[in-house]
Each structure stands twice: as structure tokens, then as C-alpha cells.
Amino acid sequence: MQPSDVKSRLENRIDGCEFYIQGEGCNFQVIAVGDVFDGMSPVKRQQLIYGALSDEIASGALHAITIKTFTPAQWQKAPENLGA
Numbered sequence: 001m002q003p004s005d006v007k008s009r010l011e012n013r014i015d016g017c018e019f020y021i022q023g024e025g026c027n028f029q030v031i032a033v034g035d036v037f038d039g040m041s042p043v044k045r046q047q048l049i050y051g052a053l054s055d056e057i058a059s060g061a062l063h064a065i066t067i068k069t070f071t072p073a074q075w076q077k078a079p080e081n082l083g084a
Helices: 003-011 042-052 054-059 070-076 079-084
Strands: 017-024 027-034 062-069
Touching: 003 027, 003 042, 017 062, 027 042, 027 070, 042 054, 042 062, 054 079, 070 079
Parallel strands: 027 062
Antiparallel strands: 017 027
């Protein structure tokens, strides 16, 4: 899989989020930014992303995923956003 494949799948399955994807093969880092995360616990945020990619994880197309989630307000202050 390519980062663009992961991004496309997430965009089609989770509305109202921006995704920043890095990685190659079956190992990816996902940063997701959206109002959908407002009021969600960190575990629920992770579950939302994992759920959107469950088919790819089950098939082995995705093996290792690192996920960071932010609301737009959190993203404005996030160190990860400095270069985005």
C-alpha cells in the first residue's frame, strides 16, 4: 500500500477529517485532524481509525499503524503541525 491508498480509504470512511499519512509497505503513521474527535476519549479516537481500516488490517495489507488524533484546536498547538 501507498500513503495515498491509506489516505483515500480513511477519507472515504470518516467524514470531516484531514489525514496526514507517512510510511510505506504495510507500516504507516496516521495523523487525523477533525471535529469528530471533540469529546472522545483517546481510546475511542484510536478505535475510530482502526475501525475504518479494519479490512486492510485483517487482510495483512496494513500491519503496523501509529495513530495520532487531534481536534482542529489541538492541531493548532501540536508540535506535529509545525511543518504541515
